[in-house]
Amino acid sequence: MSAANLRARVRAEMTEEIKTVARRHLATDGANLSLRGVARDLQMASSAVYRYFASRDDLLTALIIDAYNEVGDAAERAAAAGTTPLEKWLAACHAMRDWALANPHQWALIYGSPVPGYQAPQDTVGPATRVLLLLGATLGEAYRNGLVREREPLSGGFARELEPIAASFMPGLPPRVVADTLSAFFQLCGAISAELFGQLNNSIDDDRRGFFEYQMRSAASLAGLV
Amino acid sequence: MSAANLRARVRAEMTEEIKTVARRHLATDGANLSLRGVARDLQMASSAVYRYFASRDDLLTALIIDAYNEVGDAAERAAAAGTTPLEKWLAACHAMRDWALANPHQWALIYGSPVPGYQAPQDTVGPATRVLLLLGATLGEAYRNGLVREREPLSGGFARELEPIAASFMPGLPPRVVADTLSAFFQLCGAISAELFGQLNNSIDDDRRGFFEYQMRSAASLAGLV
DNA sequence: CAAATTCAAGAGCACTGCTCTCGTTGTGGC
DNA sequence: GCCACAACGAGAGCAGTGCTCTTGAATTTG
Numbered sequence: 001m002s003a004a005n006l007r008a009r010v011r012a013e014m015t016e017e018i019k020t021v022a023r024r025h026l027a028t029d030g031a032n033l034s035l036r037g038v039a040r041d042l043q044m045a046s047s048a049v050y051r052y053f054a055s056r057d058d059l060l061t062a063l064i065i066d067a068y069n070e071v072g073d074a075a076e077r078a079a080a081a082g083t084t085p086l087e088k089w090l091a092a093c094h095a096m097r098d099w100a101l102a103n104p105h106q107w108a109l110i111y112g113s114p115v116p117g118y119q120a121p122q123d124t125v126g127p128a129t130r131v132l133l134l135l136g137a138t139l140g141e142a143y144r145n146g147l148v149r150e151r152e153p154l155s156g157g158f159a160r161e162l163e164p165i166a167a168s169f170m171p172g173l174p175p176r177v178v179a180d181t182l183s184a185f186f187q188l189c190g191a192i193s194a195e196l197f198g199q200l201n202n203s204i205d206d207d208r209r210g211f212f213e214y215q216m217r218s219a220a221s222l223a224g225l226v
Numbered sequence: 227m228s229a230a231n232l233r234a235r236v237r238a239e240m241t242e243e244i245k246t247v248a249r250r251h252l253a254t255d256g257a258n259l260s261l262r263g264v265a266r267d268l269q270m271a272s273s274a275v276y277r278y279f280a281s282r283d284d285l286l287t288a289l290i291i292d293a294y295n296e297v298g299d300a301a302e303r304a305a306a307a308g309t310t311p312l313e314k315w316l317a318a319c320h321a322m323r324d325w326a327l328a329n330p331h332q333w334a335l336i337y338g339s340p341v342p343g344y345q346a347p348q349d350t351v352g353p354a355t356r357v358l359l360l361l362g363a364t365l366g367e368a369y370r371n372g373l374v375r376e377r378e379p380l381s382g383g384f385a386r387e388l389e390p391i392a393a394s395f396m397p398g399l400p401p402r403v404v405a406d407t408l409s410a411f412f413q414l415c416g417a418i419s420a421e422l423f424g425q426l427n428n429s430i431d432d433d434r435r436g437f438f439e440y441q442m443r444s445a446a447s448l449a450g451l452v
Numbered sequence: 453c454a455a456a457t458t459c460a461a462g463a464g465c466a467c468t469g470c471t472c473t474c475g476t477t478g479t480g481g482c
Numbered sequence: 483g484c485c486a487c488a489a490c491g492a493g494a495g496c497a498g499t500g501c502t503c504t505t506g507a508a509t510t511t512g
Contacts, residue, residue: 007478007489031339036468045492047471056469113257113338114423125428157433158440165429182429183417183441189425190416191409197340199415202351203391203408207383214384215409222444233458233510262499271461273502282500457510468499477490482483 015052017042019062026063026105033060060109065127067106072130074099079134085142086225092134093188093216097209100192107196111189133169135188136181140170142225143177149224151176180223187219241278243268245288252289252331259286286335291353293332298356300325305360311368312451318360319414319442323435326418333422337415359395361414362407366396368451369403375450377402406449413445 021038029037035056039046053059078095082088100107110128142148154162154176162175170178194200195208204211247264255263261282265272279285304321308314326333336354368374380388380402388401396404420426421434430437 011489032468034468035470046469047493048491050470051490108339111423113334113419154440156436156440158430158437161430161433179437179440182426182437183444186416186420186425186441187413188416189420190412190414193339193419194412194415197337199412200408204384204387207387210382211384211405211408214380214382214405215412218409218448222448237458258499260499261501272500273462274460276501277459453512455510455512457508459508460506462505463503465502466500469497471496472494474493475491477488479488480486482485 011052018049018052018059019066022059022063023066023106026109027103031105031108035059061121061124063106064110065124067103067110068124068127068130070103070106071096071099071110072127072134075131075134079138085138085145085147086220088138089135089220089225090213090216092131092138094209094213096131096188097192097195097212100196104196107192111193112197131188132181132185135185136170136178139177139181139184139223139225140173143173147226148177149226151224154179177223184219184223188216191215237278244275244278244285245292248285248289249292249332252335253329257331257334261285287347287350289332290336291350293329293336294350294353294356296329296332297322297325297336298353298360301357301360305364311364311371311373312446314364315361315446315451316439316442318357318364320435320439322357322414323418323421323438326422330422333418337419338423357414358407358411361411362396362404365403365407365410365449365451366399369399373452374403375452377450380405403449410445410449414442417441 018038021041022033025038025041026033033056035049036046039049042049049059053062074095075092078091079088082091100111139148153159153174159175159179162178166173166175166178191212195212200208200211244264247267248259251264251267252259259282261275262272265275268275275285279288300321301318304317305314308317326337365374379385379400385401385405388404392399392401392404417438421438426434426437
């Protein structure tokens with residue numbers, strides 16, 4: 001019993017150690033993570049790593065889930081510190097950007113182009129939607145408190161597709177709020193990716209944070225948040 | 227003389243053929259382009275390809291420049307067909323999205339996460355900014371024709387950083403127009419990448435085009451375009 | 453025509469992900 | 483306490499990669 005727990009614990013520690021070294025490799029060597037490289041760093045045979053991760057993609061998946069949860073944690077923590085919905089909104093956005101700037105390769109892993117041939121398994125969709133749900137909850141709270149500008153309802157096919165989503169994730173809220181949440185989330189990701197992937201080079205160098213905040217305030221106002 | 231031209235022409239044709247096969251590989255096999263693979267398809271030794279491209283990165287760079295020019299062409303052509311600035315704006319956005327949907331891997335090449343260890347050379351910045359400049363020109367034209375809502379001027383450090391850019395690329399226009407152009411461009415890229423990289427799965431399936439247009443209309447209105 | 457340059461091909465190096473087999477080590481049931 | 487069994491680590495090996503070097507043929511140039 002306790003022996004079994006011991007072995008399981010050793011396995012868990014080893015798994016975590018592999019992920020830690022892999023994250024370090026990711027941070028220094030870029031996105032082409034070498035399984036043999038992390039095995040070398042751990043002074044073990046490359047084949048031994050396969051006892052813990054069935055393939056390189058499996059290791060990447062584990063890193064991706066962790067990364068999603070890290071940004072999710074950071075954003076939720078930052079939002080919790082704010083008082084008004086707009087404060088929470090901006091805090092979550094800044095937390096996400098700060099995390100991305102601190103962990104650019106992990107950001108690329110989750111919000112950049114999908115890794116060649118890699119198909120995200122179902123395990124990732126839960127952690128992946130945390131920030132989106134946080135933005136939605138913030139906007140929903142504002143809506144219930146009358147802090148969202150009245151807008152004309154959506155029209156078009158996508159509006160009808162959003163109705164069941166609004167009903168299940170944000171009950172009582174019009175589909176337009178869902179649409180704006182999605183749009184703002186994409187704008188958030190776009191702004192961060194653009195800055196991170198060098199699209200801002202030679203234009204804004206010093207006050208990128210200020211420009212980012214300008215964009216996120218715009219996104220909030222676009223969503224009707226006053 | 228003519229012989230020299232002939233040899234140069236053969237070389238150009240060969241270069242183009244390699245790029246074509248590489249593009250086909252990119253479209254089918256995903257982003258991990260194998261130089262040996264395209265050499266096999268061309269029935270030549272892998273070492274022979276190095277007569278035309280010094281490295282795999284050089285080949286990728288050539289493909290990236292071509293891709294930038296393809297989206298640039300498509301967007302400019304679409305914008306030219308529109309009459310009002312808003313029409314041109316939306317046409318350019320849709321053209322970009324259509325091209326991305328038709329060439330997802332090339333899109334990932336230019337607007338996804340940078341390839342591991344790859345540093346974009348200076349040759350790419352010109353083609354890379356074509357769509358951005360097109361959006362800026364459209365917005366600038368609208369501004370000169372009084373079709374842009376009056377907004378309060380920008381404040382903050384990034385506004386001062388944008389002034390020289392406004393002066394050189396959009397003379398006579400306030401920095402806020404430059405900021406909104408940049409922001410809209412990032413929103414455009416973000417919306418397309420999100421759709422392309424699967425962030426819209428299980429939410430909007432049928433009318434993605436409609437949702438995209440909703441977002442781009444929002445971006446235009448955010449920029450003050452009436 | 454001879455010299456010089458360009459080109460294609462092949463061998464080879466160091467690397468990768470992954471599989472298989474082989475001993476070893478630790479674990480649960482009797 | 484012993485024994486079968488599962489988990490484990492290591493090593494060899496396979497097929498693939500980017501890239502370099504050398505060799506020989508073809509083509510352009512003086």
